[in-house]
Amino acid sequence: MFKKFQKMLEADTGTGVNGADNTGNTDTKTQNEATSNEQAETSQSEKTFTQKDVDKLIQDRLAREQSKWEKRVQDERTEAEKLAKMNAEQKAKYAEEKRAAELEK
Numbered sequence: 001m002f003k004k005f006q007k008m009l010e011a012d013t014g015t016g017v018n019g020a021d022n023t024g025n026t027d028t029k030t031q032n033e034a035t036s037n038e039q040a041e042t043s044q045s046e047k048t049f050t051q052k053d054v055d056k057l058i059q060d061r062l063a064r065e066q067s068k069w070e071k072r073v074q075d076e077r078t079e080a081e082k083l084a085k086m087n088a089e090q091k092a093k094y095a096e097e098k099r100a101a102e103l104e105k
Contacts, residue, residue: 049057083091 086094
């Protein structure tokens with residue numbers, strides 16, 4: 001069927017009523033069809049999310065952040081316990097080592 005349509009287009013001389021050229025109208029129509037096809041393809045490729053999907057994404061993100069926070073709190077608690085067991089001289093030495101390690105980063 002497409003080949004028949006193509007042959008009909010090839011046979012058309014492009015002249016309209018009273019010898020006027022109609023190619024401008026078909027070009028505009030072709031451009032409009034191409035634009036609408038591109039918009040349809042774009043809308044088909046976009047992913048839509050249901051409320052359930054969004055809720056799951058948010059819960060996953062909150063769980064990750066809470067895990068990071070809990071690890072940070074545990075690290076700080078361990079650090080505080082370690083410092084509580086040290087005397088003043090050991091604390092000074094430890095603080096100096098910690099600063100040196102940060103400077104190397």
